[in-house]
Amino acid sequence: MGYRIVVAGATGNVGREVVNILAERAFPADEVAVLASSRSQGIEIEYGDTDKMLKIQNIENFDWTGWDMAIFAIGSEATMKYAPIAAAAGCVVIDNSSLFRMDPDVPLIVPEVNPDAIDIYKRKNIIANPNCSTAQLVVALKPLHDYAKITRVVVSTYQSVSGAGKEGMDELFEQSRNIFVGDSADAKKFTKQIAFNVIPHIDSFLDDGYTKEEWKMMVEVKKILDPKIKLTATCVRVPVFVGHSEAVNIEYEREMSAEIAQNILREAPGIMLIDKREDGGYTTPVEAAGDDATYVSRVREDPTVDNGLAFWCVSDNLRKGAALNAVQIAELLGRRHLKKG
Structure with a gap:
């Protein structure tokens, strides 16, 4: 006997990836419902590489009764409307938006890092998925923190346009094409030209000069890993x-060598250590795209501080940063609380 699971926002980048990953991982589902807005109703999407097709249903009039869990990838505004309805009907919501992440009654989960935190999910019948940049970071930090206790983290992110959805990907493609043929590359989705450029600005600015994306990393790492960790971030598109x-x-609080860190990371769940000190002996986004692992490279000691370490970290933001982590949460929820059969 399997689960009845819903994917809300199944026509978007993350939602489609959730559907694919459910099929890839042979998630024990007896039934999968895929939802979107009324304009997508009736469209059929593939269930991974199987021959099975799923028909999009209208989220506005969907009956949540009898469904075990739902993975939401519909943004904060729609989540605010539909998540409480689903949760009240007994369907556990696993939400990809930022809406519930800092709610003390909602667990914020990365299964390799804080699986026990899921046990409070019944308080609201909602579980939060962290920000994409946070998810891969805490997977890498967790085993190192367990060994030597992290006190401070300084992180600079280099975030792909898919983090801004299909519109972001389309803008990069269109601007790149236009530049090659001599046309204008006007910014629409982003605040400045993204093709052949970098933009040190993701999400809105806060009063202290940080952006909301940077703030998310600061507070989410504390909630997931350890409230005592100090973190500062610069997030770049x-x-x-x-x-x-x-x-x-x-x-760190105590000494941590590069060799010890490499040995720890080599055995850590969810981590792939690719760290050869030679040309090409590291991982870039091109190699990470489509994979589940969080890749760590260029592990080295920082001689400018006591007990300092630096490394490079890469992950597919649509997978571990969103869809894969959500499916892993669903698997964890099933193992610990919603056992079937």
């Missing part, structure tokens, strides 16, 4: 279609 990269600098 780069002309890459898929895959977020991060340059990470860490300070």
Whole structure:
């Protein structure tokens, strides 16, 4: 006996990836419902590489009764409307938006990092998926923190345009094409030209000069990993279609060598260590796209501080940064609380 699972926002980048990953991982589902707005109603989408087709239903009049769990990829505004309805009907919501992440009654989960936190999910019947840049970072930080206790993190992100949805990907493609043929490259989705450029601005600015994307990393790492960790972030949009990269600098309470860190990361769940000190001995977004792992490269000691370490981290933001993590949460929820059969 399997689960009845809903994917809300199944026509978007993340929603489609959720559907594909459910099929890839042979998620034990007896029934999968795919939802979107009324304008997509009736469209059929493939269930991964199987021959099965799923027909889009209208989220506005969907009956949530009898469904076990729902993965939401519909943004904060729509989530605010539909998540409480689904949760009240007994369907556990796994939400990709930022809406519930800092709610103390909603667990914020990365299964490799804080699986026990899921146990409070019944408070609201909602589980939050972290920000894409946070997810890959805490997967890399967790095993190192367990060994030597992290006190401070400085991270600079290099985030792909897919983090801004299909519109972001389309804008990079169109601007690149236009520049090659001598046409204008006007910015629409982003604040400045993204093709052949980088933009040190993701989400809105806050009063202290940080952006909301940077703030999300600061507070989410504390909630997921350890409230005592101090973190500062600079988040940058780069002309890459898929895959977020991060340059990470860490300070520890006690000594941590590069060799020890490499050995820890080599055995850590969800991590793929690719760290050869030679040309090409590291991972870039091109290699990470389509993979589940969080790749870590260029592990080295920082001689400018006591007990300092630096590394490079890359992951597919549509997978571990969103869809894959959501499906892993669903699997964890099933194992611990919604056992079937």
